[in-house]
Amino acid sequence: MEGFNHKDLLGMGQLSVRDIELILDTAESMKEVSQRDIKKVPTLRGKSIVNFFYEPSTRTRASFELAAKRLSADTISLSSSGSSMTKGETLMDTAKNLQAMNPDLIVLRHSSSGAPHMLAPEIKAGIINAGDGTNEHPTQALLDLFTIREKKGRLQGLKVAIIGDIKHSRVARSNIIGLKKMGADVTISGPPTMIPVNAESLGVDVINNPAEAIKDKDVIMVLRIQLERQSKLLFPTAREYSTYFGINRETLKNAKEDAIVMHPGPINRGVELASDVADGPFSVILEQVTNGVAVRMALLYLLVGGHKSGNID
Amino acid sequence: MAILIRGGDLVDPVKGLIEKQDLIVEGGRVSRILPAGAFSELNPGISIIDASGMLIIPGMIDMHVHLREPGYEYKETIESGSLAGVAGGFTGLACMPNTDPANDNVSVTEFILRQSAKAGKLKVYPIAAITKGRKGETLTEFGDLKKAGAVGLSDDGSPVVNSELMRRAIEYARYHGLAVISHCEDINLSGEGVMHEGMISTQIGLKGIPSASEEVMVQREISLARLTGCPVHIAHVSTAGSVNAIRRAKEDGVPVTAETAPHYFSLDHGSVVGYDTNAKINPPLRTQEDILAIKKGLAEDVIDVIATDHAPHNLLEKNLEFDKAAFGIIGLETALPLTLALVREGVLTIQAIVRKLTCSPASILRVDRGVIREGSVADLAIIDPECEYILKEEDILSKSRNTPFIGKKLKGRNMLTIFEGQIVWSRDSKHIGCR
Numbered sequence: 001m002e003g004f005n006h007k008d009l010l011g012m013g014q015l016s017v018r019d020i021e022l023i024l025d026t027a028e029s030m031k032e033v034s035q036r037d038i039k040k041v042p043t044l045r046g047k048s049i050v051n052f053f054y055e056p057s058t059r060t061r062a063s064f065e066l067a068a069k070r071l072s073a074d075t076i077s078l079s080s081s082g083s084s085m086t087k088g089e090t091l092m093d094t095a096k097n098l099q100a101m102n103p104d105l106i107v108l109r110h111s112s113s114g115a116p117h118m119l120a121p122e123i124k125a126g127i128i129n130a131g132d133g134t135n136e137h138p139t140q141a142l143l144d145l146f147t148i149r150e151k152k153g154r155l156q157g158l159k160v161a162i163i164g165d166i167k168h169s170r171v172a173r174s175n176i177i178g179l180k181k182m183g184a185d186v187t188i189s190g191p192p193t194m195i196p197v198n199a200e201s202l203g204v205d206v207i208n209n210p211a212e213a214i215k216d217k218d219v220i221m222v223l224r225i226q227l228e229r230q231s232k233l234l235f236p237t238a239r240e241y242s243t244y245f246g247i248n249r250e251t252l253k254n255a256k257e258d259a260i261v262m263h264p265g266p267i268n269r270g271v272e273l274a275s276d277v278a279d280g281p282f283s284v285i286l287e288q289v290t291n292g293v294a295v296r297m298a299l300l301y302l303l304v305g306g307h308k309s310g311n312i313d
Numbered sequence: 314m315a316i317l318i319r320g321g322d323l324v325d326p327v328k329g330l331i332e333k334q335d336l337i338v339e340g341g342r343v344s345r346i347l348p349a350g351a352f353s354e355l356n357p358g359i360s361i362i363d364a365s366g367m368l369i370i371p372g373m374i375d376m377h378v379h380l381r382e383p384g385y386e387y388k389e390t391i392e393s394g395s396l397a398g399v400a401g402g403f404t405g406l407a408c409m410p411n412t413d414p415a416n417d418n419v420s421v422t423e424f425i426l427r428q429s430a431k432a433g434k435l436k437v438y439p440i441a442a443i444t445k446g447r448k449g450e451t452l453t454e455f456g457d458l459k460k461a462g463a464v465g466l467s468d469d470g471s472p473v474v475n476s477e478l479m480r481r482a483i484e485y486a487r488y489h490g491l492a493v494i495s496h497c498e499d500i501n502l503s504g505e506g507v508m509h510e511g512m513i514s515t516q517i518g519l520k521g522i523p524s525a526s527e528e529v530m531v532q533r534e535i536s537l538a539r540l541t542g543c544p545v546h547i548a549h550v551s552t553a554g555s556v557n558a559i560r561r562a563k564e565d566g567v568p569v570t571a572e573t574a575p576h577y578f579s580l581d582h583g584s585v586v587g588y589d590t591n592a593k594i595n596p597p598l599r600t601q602e603d604i605l606a607i608k609k610g611l612a613e614d615v616i617d618v619i620a621t622d623h624a625p626h627n628l629l630e631k632n633l634e635f636d637k638a639a640f641g642i643i644g645l646e647t648a649l650p651l652t653l654a655l656v657r658e659g660v661l662t663i664q665a666i667v668r669k670l671t672c673s674p675a676s677i678l679r680v681d682r683g684v685i686r687e688g689s690v691a692d693l694a695i696i697d698p699e700c701e702y703i704l705k706e707e708d709i710l711s712k713s714r715n716t717p718f719i720g721k722k723l724k725g726r727n728m729l730t731i732f733e734g735q736i737v738w739s740r741d742s743k744h745i746g747c748r
Contacts, residue, residue, distance in 0.1 A: 092632055112634030113518045114588030133636065135518030173518055196515040197523075 004302040008120045008127040011136040012177035020182060023298050024146050030301070031294035033070060044073035047304050050098055051077040053109040053130070054091075059265055059289060060130050060139070064107050067296035073104075073304070095119045104304045108132070113170075126303045134168045140264050141174035143295040145182060147288050148219055151260050156183035161214045161255075162204075163247060164223025164272055165194040165234065171264045172223060176202050189213030190223075191245055193234035211251045220255055220282075221262045222247050225272045238271045248274035252282065260284045314360070315339040316731070317352055321364025321695060326371065326668035327684055336369070338691040341734035346687050364695050367728060370667045371685050372404025372435070372692030375645065376674035377469070377494070377548055377572060377620035380406065380437070382428060383421065384413025389625040389712045391425065394645070395434040397623075397711035399738035401645040402694035402727030405675070405682055406623075407438040410447065411470040417442035417453045422461040434737045435730075436692075438464040438678060440494060443482045449474050452482060455489045464678045465492035469548060472498045472530055476537065483543040492677050494546045497530035497555070498596070507636050509582040509597040517586060519635060522597050524552040531555045535562040535569055544568040546677055549622050551577045551596035553606030560615040570677050571610075572618035575651035576642060576717075578607045584717055590631045590638035591717040594624075608660045611669065618677065619669045621648045625713030643711045646704075647718050653698055653725035663698070691734040700726040 004022055006014065015023075033041055049068045053061050061077065068075040089097075091110070098106060105126045108116045113133030120127050131137040149155055160179055166172045166188045179186050180203050187205040188195065189212075199206050207213035214220050227238055235241045252261070261273075261282045269275045278285060316338040323334040323346070333349040337359075345352075375398065381389040389397075391408075398406050408425065410416035416425065422439045429437035441463040445451050449468065458466075466486055472495070473479040479495075486493045503526045508514050510521020531547055535558060538545045550556060550573045562569045576594065581601050584592035592598060610616040624641025631638050652670065655661045661669075675683030682692055701724045706714050730738040 090632070091634055110634070112636045114635045117588050118634060133518060134520065167515075170518060197510055197521065198512040198515050201512045201515060 006303065008116070009138055009299060009303065010116050010120060010127065010129050012138045012141050012174045012181070015181070017181055020142070020145065020178065023142055023295065023302065024149060026298035026302060027146050027291070027295040030297035031291065033297070034290070034294055039070050040072060041070065042072045043301060044068070044071040044304055047073045047104045049073045049075045049105045049107065049300065049304070050103045051075060051107045052098070053078065054080045055109050055111045055131070057109050057131070059292070060109060063289070063292040064130065064296050067293050067300055070293070071297055071300055073300065091115060092119065092122065095123055099123045099125060105300065128299060128303065131170055133170065135170050136174045137170040138174045139292070139296055139299060140171050141178040142299070143288055143292040144175055144221065144262060145178050146291045146295050147262065147284055148260070150291070151284060152218060155179070158184040158218045159187070159216060160184050160219040160221060161187045161189055161210070161217045162221045162223065163189045163210045163213060163245070164225060166190055166199070166223070167194050167196040168226070169223050175221065176204055187213050187217070191235055210245055210247060211254055214247075214251065214255045214259070217255050217259055219260055219262065220247065220252070222273050224264065224266060225268055227268060227271070238268070242271050246272055246274060247277055249276055249280070252277060262288060265289070315344075315356060315358070316360050316362060316736070318362045318364050318369060318693070318695065319352065320349065321367045321369040323685065324368050324370045324664060324667045325685060326664055326672050329664045331368070331663060336685070338693070338731060338734050341691055343685055343687055343689050343691045346685070362695070362729065366699070367695045367697055368663065369685070370402070370694050370696060371671040371683050372694050372730060372732060373402050373649070373670040374405035374407070374674045374680070374683050375403050375621050375623065375648070376407040376618060376678055377574070378406045378408055378623040378645065379411065379625065379641070380408040381625060382412060383424060387712070388627050391428040391437060392432040393710070393712040394623070394625070395429065395432040395437070396738075397643070397645040397709070399434045399730040399732065400710045400727065401647070402649050402696055402730060403435060403645060404692035404694070404730060404732045405436045405438060405680065407440050407464060407674070407678060409440050409467060409469040410442040415442050415447050416440070417445050417447065419454070419457050419461040422458055422463050426462050435732050436682065438680060440465045440467050440469070442466070443468045443473055443493065444478065447471055449478065452478070452485065455485055455491055459489045459491055463491065464680060465494055467494035467496065467548065469494065469496045472496050472500065474500065476533060479534070480537050480541060483537060483545055484541050487543040490679060492544070492546050492679070494548050495530070495534045496548050497527050497534060499526045499529050502526035502529065505636070507593060508585045509599045511582060511600055513582045513585060517588070519585070522595070524554055524599065524603070527552050527596050528554040528558060531558050535559070535567055538562070538569050539565070539567045542568065544570065547571040549574050549577070549596055550607065550610070550616055551599050551603065553603045556606045556610035556615055560610065560613070563615060570617045571615065572620040573607050573611065573616050574620060574622045575644060575648050578604050578611070578655065579651045580717060588635040589717060590633065590635055591642060591715050593635060593638050593640055594642055595640035608655065611655065612660050617669065618674045619648065619652055619666065620674065621645055623711070625711050626715045627713055631715050642716050643709070643713055644716070645711060646709060647716060647723065649696060649727055650723035650725040656698070657724070691731055693731040694727050695729040696725065696727050698725045700724070702726060
């Protein structure tokens with residue numbers, strides 16, 4: 001097996017095509033483990049992994065925890081409410097204190113773009129970026145790539161539309177980098193308030209109207225719309241968003257017949273995605289979640305160095 | 314105690330001349346200026362400074378610094394800022410009022426002047442707040458502040474959002490002969506932005522501050538200056554759009570002046586890649602096109618002044634996540650080399666950059682410094698424009714170290730500073746012979 005020579009996974013930009021293929025191939029074996037009756041292998045026995053979530057997360061956090069446990073690593077989970085952060089300790093200090101306990105890997109979710117990049121050079125343990133602010137969410141992109149490859153048999157040459165708040169989406173940014181790297185064409189779509197300036201510098205096409213954007217696409221990736229903060233809303237109402245930018249069965253007719261619909265979750269049903277599409281035959285949304293565990297197992301395995309001890313059986 | 318400075322090239326920014334001249338400093342003033350070598354008969358007690366290969370310039374005046382005292386003495390004090398200033402070649406610093414408490418009343422202004430007299434290294438010119446507590450609600454007592462020693466007014470760090478209040482401020486300030494310095498920013502457009510909104514912010518996922526955030530406010534100040542005929546000075550110009558707006562206003566005869574900071578013509582938004590919080594500044598580092606426009610604006614005197622916006626911050630505020638880190642970089646000790654680079658690039662002459670660092674800010678602040686002539690106060694800097702060095706963190710004299718230029722090669726250095734006739738700082742190097 002070729003090596004995976006990274007201490008950290010901070011973003012998709014650092015990965016080569018070969019790295020991505022290695023992660024996805026490894027995830028296939030991991031998926032097989034996850035489907036067994038006894039979903040546990042001893043690969044990372046004696047390794048310790050800290051899940052450090054400064055931001056609320058259900059899916060990603062559970063996914064990382066299960067991934068670590070299925071590989072027999074010891075895990076602890078910290079969240080901002082229960083951590084020293086609420087006592088005024090800086091991120092750097094908290095991380096250095098964790099480092100002093102000698103973990104093998106820190107999985108970091110943080111509301112500030114660049115937070116894992118700041119820690120990586122200061123910390124001996126590897127760092128996985130589990131989402132940093134509005135920058136990147138590389139493990140989500142990898143599980144999306146895995147899911148697309150599984151469904152379509154390839155990534156090269158596929159046409160992908162990403163719809164929603166591209167400007168503030170770490171999922172979009174990581175997917176754009178990953179998809180472009182693997183040879184897919186990417187179109188981004190959404191109201192102009194959600195398209196970043198100089199979007200073309202990301203190597204994507206911009207088509208604001210989602211019905212047009214998804215024309216002839218193989219993959220429709222719908223992003224979650226932030227409804228939490230009304231004052232920062234980038235559109236007038238949820239109702240209007242769903243009318244003009246929501247994906248429903250009607251708009252989906254423009255896509256290729258065998259197009260798949262993806263969503264990183266959690267879904268605002270009836271806003272960015274109609275329920276009948278989310279639950280419909282094109283949807284691979286729950287498979288994304290299943291694959292998330294496998295892809296994260298692969299990453300833990302490759303980063304923590306379990307691969308040096310041989311195989312995963 | 315007289316000093317003879319000989320062998321150097323004297324820069325006269327007012328006449329725009331550089332000439333080999335010797336000068337005698339006596340009784341705190343420049344007593345004589347004569348052609349090189351003319352002083353053959355020396356008084357026995359005179360000390361001699363050999364300035365061969367050096368430029369002699371008026372002590373520089375930085376019309377935009379943050380000295381942090383009172384309230385944030387862990388970042389900088391008037392004493393430490395004065396030391397950093399004279400090391401950089403400055404003999405005058407205009408300090409912004411965003412201290413704690415804010416300099417919005419006579420007692421704070423007097424305190425600042427007392428502290429600077431105690432430090433005794435250079436002249437501190439207090440800039441008082443336009444509004445009480447810098448809250449943008451009610452005007453401060455301009456008359457009393459002026460009498461106490463304030464030379465200008467600014468709510469720097471924040472804009473005066475209320476346009477009617479800003480109108481009153483510039484009208485009333487003119488009566489008292491106080492400069493009004495505007496921090497131009499539309500705080501809603503800036504929002505939660507932490508860097509320039511552009512290609513880099515899109516690529517690295519940081520929230521952007523659009524150029525328009527500065528430009529809409531620059532346009533407003535121009536409109537108010539046009540309306541009232543009262544002068545406004547635009548602080549820290551960072552965008553091409555601002556330069557163009559100011560150029561048009563000046564062509565129309567609107568009484569507007571402007572400054573930029575060395576970092577706005579030295580670095581672009583690419584410096585933020587890697588989330589270096591030492592490149593986090595407000596207004597933010599912009600694009601190469603903006604840099605070109607600022608250089609053009611300097612060359613055409615659209616931008617009158619180079620000021621540092623020296624903004625010391627402790628590691629406590631900088632060794633943080635990028636969006637949580639404080640805005641600002643220090644600038645007193647790097648202003649000269651960064652500005653001299655413009656001479657080497659052919660953007661400006663030595664005389665022009667010296668003017669923008671001396672008599673131009675002095676004239677906007679209406680202070681009687683920034684020139685060298687017989688009888689003028691002896692505020693001088695002797696600089697070596699060819700001296701090359703690497704900026705080392707441990708060499709920084711400011712209390713804070715927040716600059717993206719650490720480790721960078723700089724060219725041009727202040728060697729000796731004279732303030733009111735006294736040598737207040739010397740690099741103590743073999744480049745300059747002091748005996």
